[in-house]
Amino acid sequence: MSTEETNSKKEVIRKKMLEHQSEARIVRKIVLTITILTLLIFVFIGGGGYLYIKSALQPVDKDSKVQKKVEIPIGSSVTGISEKLEANGIIKNARVFKYYVKLKNEAGFMAGEYELSPSMEIPEIINRLKTGKVLQKAAFQLTIPEGKQLNEIAQIIAKTVNKPEEEVFNQLNDKTFIQSMMAKYPDLLTTDILNPNIKYPLEGYLFPATYPFYKQNPTIEEIVVTMLDQTKKVITPILAESNKEELTAHQLLTMSSLIEEEATEKADRKDISSVFYNRLEQGMPLQTDPTVLYAQGKHKERVLYEDLEVNSPYNTYKHNGLPPGPIANAGKESIEAAMNPSDTKYLYFLATSEGEVLFNNTLDEHNEDKAKYITNK
Template sequence: MNWKKILFNIFFTLSLLCGTVLSVAIFFYLSFYIPANNKPYSEKTEFEIPAGTPFMSIQNMLKEKGLIGDKKRFYYAARFAGKLQKLQAGHYQIPGGTHYFQLVRLLSNAPRHHIRVTIPEGLESWEIADILEAHLQIPKDTLLYYIKNPLLAGIPDSSLSNLEGYLYPDTYFLYEDISPKELLQRFWRQFNTIYSARYQARADSLNLSRNQVITMASIIQGEVMIWDEAPVISSVYWNRIKKRMHLNADPTIQFIVEGPKIRLRNRHLEIDSPYNTYKNYGLPPGPVNSPGQKAIEAALWPAKSNYLYFVAKGDGSHVFTTNLKDHNQAKRDFQRVRWEVSRQKKKSGN
């Protein structure tokens, strides 16, 4: 019996087996260092783990959010890291392209304290600054300075003279010690998430700049109360521009008159300003508030109509007309209704 040959074969087989196992283990281990998703690093996704959420639920939530592509890989990454029972409740901002081990480490460390801040649609920048000052450690004047100087805020878009209209209205979870620059960059990222390539392609097909779209959207935002009417109101304004008529858009006058919204008088319509659409043709130089997604879509996809006028009915809806005669009649009808309602209130003592 050739013992040397037998021992060689045993040694060779064991070496091959160990090498194979080691190779598989190394491959398996390194697979945890591939990106868990295809999102760009600059894109940060909000992710919240409520207190008491079990691991399997967290795993499913990550998958639903598009933050992981492989639930098993995330499970084994957490298991090998000894973190299966150590993921922390909290609100996270997860950068795109985070690999599995990074994600496990990130979710194993309780995040810094976040403050929930909701920015309603249709606010001007000074109103947004008021809300942010009330919640965060940032003076209003500092915020407004950076809003008027976007390049200094680290927003590299030379087409923007200021961020009016681009502070996207949404609910944000913000670090209480966030800097003004980080804050405005956050708004800017959210705006660009909403204003997608599809929107830009549509704007290009209409030969409109982004600024023109957002400016029109802000006017629509300021007018609309019933959102089914938004595309129709949009069509009125675009039709007026095509016919070289004044827009006569009240939201632009409200923007000129500083402070809270007021009931406009004839004297306000005479204010000398490039934003006065009662005196200047076309769109004003920029947005007059921060519009939401529905207003942006209405600006890009107006209804097909011949309407040139509309008048408020007092219940949030409008009467739309194609000529001045019918428009004036609609105004008279509304004045009669308003007068009758006022008379009845006085009669009943209310």
């Protein structure tokens, strides 16, 4: 090959290399430009979103002196409350408020007529709604203690609102009424409460608390809705944080009711809970006296051997596993104990006359304590 041809070939190669380098520079510029634009878009969106949310959480008008009357109806959801506040100009954005409430795990908002201002901070509004600082004083309060059964709750409601006890009790067990409550609370009131072995479908579902009512004559439905709202507010976060993922709301309230009925003021409910779960795991009957009394419809200081023979699915001396449903309402402490029992090997417990609860791993130890503290008393 001649020198001229060789130089010509080198020139072609050089030109191609320059072309490739030029193309590469263009590609790098394009990639860099796209990358920068993408980052700018993300920064813009992220920054814009942050600023939007930050703005939505600020007072509507921090200098406002206006006070507005806002009524929060009984049974209002967080969504309903958020929309009501936005409609009245108390907050900027109902959706942001709702997600803020859920993120902060706030609950326990109370019904009533409030006096609120567009100048209020979000935490102040939430605190006002939780503490029930209302413009209007409650017409009356309904107090349902822990460990009460449905017939006792009916008596308390009837006496408080001046209605016939039979009327209240019958409505609490009316099939049409139960179905309407199930439709309103599908995650709480499941078909479990329709088990034919269950005495009363709403047993254990009416949460023990003091409820303020802002009109003189609420309907039974309004009262029940208020109580079911509270039950849902209490157990929903407990179930969400559950260590026992397969436990249903019905099972949780059933176990909680057993703990509530067995516990004394001095008792560690989580230890009692551990006994029940340990027995279930070993296939042992729960053998808890309150279920026998519930089956009989009685209240007694002491259960006799003849009582243990009652023929009922609630009799945990005759039937393994949990009873068909709750035997009373349970407070938050018992519900938390039902969800998070102590880590023990206890299989037995015994309450002394002084209210102390003794726990044992074996039947021999249990019988020794029984002979010492119960038999000779």
